[in-house]
Amino acid sequence: DIQMTQSPPSLSASLGDKVTITCQATQNIHNYIAWYQQKPGKSPRLLIRYTSTLESGTPSRFSGSGSGRDYSFSISNVESEDIATYYCQQYVSLWTFGGGTKLELK
Amino acid sequence: EVQLVESGGGLVQPGRSLKLSCTASGFTFSDYYMAWVRQAPKKGLEWVATIITSGSRTYYPDSVKGRFTISRDDARNSLYLQINSLESEDTATYYCARHSTIAAISPFAYWGHGTLVTVSS
Numbered sequence: 001d002i003q004m005t006q007s008p009p010s011l012s013a014s015l016g017d018k019v020t021i022t023c024q025a026t027q028n029i030h031n032y033i034a035w036y037q038q039k040p041g042k043s044p045r046l047l048i049r050y051t052s053t054l055e056s057g058t059p060s061r062f063s064g065s066g067s068g069r070d071y072s073f074s075i076s077n078v079e080s081e082d083i084a085t086y087y088c089q090q091y092v093s094l095w096t097f098g099g100g101t102k103l104e105l106k
Numbered sequence: 107e108v109q110l111v112e113s114g115g116g117l118v119q120p121g122r123s124l125k126l127s128c129t130a131s132g133f134t135f136s137d138y139y140m141a142w143v144r145q146a147p148k149k150g151l152e153w154v155a156t157i158i159t160s161g162s163r164t165y166y167p168d169s170v171k172g173r174f175t176i177s178r179d180d181a182r183n184s185l186y187l188q189i190n191s192l193e194s195e196d197t198a199t200y201y202c203a204r205h206s207t208i209a210a211i212s213p214f215a216y217w218g219h220g221t222l223v224t225v226s227s
Contacts, residue, residue, distance in 0.1 A: 034213035
């Protein structure tokens with residue numbers, strides 16, 4: 001089974017900062033990675049699929065990149081509404097989530 | 107508008123069984139793979155089951171294989187999750203999710219609000 005190691009577990013940022021989250025898979029996942037946002041008490045929301053394809057409604061300040069085993073997710077110009085927990089997910093072989101990254105305001 | 111509404115959660119004793127339901131609307135249910143994802147209190151997301159269109163094939167992680175059974179009734183636009191031999195570690199919010207495309211290799215684009223299962227004596 002493919003495991004996803006996501007880091008950091010938590011992140012503190014100021015409004016307007018750029019933040020980056022990384023995920024490493026235990027094997028090549030061929031760009032089949034998605035990123036989700038979950039706000040407290042809410043269901044997850046799909047933001048990005050296939051490494052860098054933004055879902056409809058995802059603001060352009062969100063972006064994704066990577067290849068092989070290593071991927072990253074960034075938010076440029078962090079806004080207050082971005083405070084949430086973010087998860088990566090591989091979907092090339094079954095479906096596995098990373099451990100999550102909690103983004104907080106500094 | 108895609109809607110997924112889960113039901114069937116509650117307080118259940120260890121060792122008992124429970125069947126969760128999810129009613130879908132706003133899309134052609136029979137066209138999509140469907141999944142269940144759970145989240146233990148203050149923990150991360152864990153995929154626990156997927157069923158393909160027609161229901162002829164199901165997938166589970168090793169952590170729940172043998173105790174969880176996913177099924178679907180396309181005539182009722184409904185998805186189910188049977189959980190047997192419940193353990194305290196099964197305490198979680200269980201989300202129903204729809205895969206994003208008709209293709210097999212796809213993430214989860216739509217989620218219900220979840221139903222809470224608490225396993226305790």
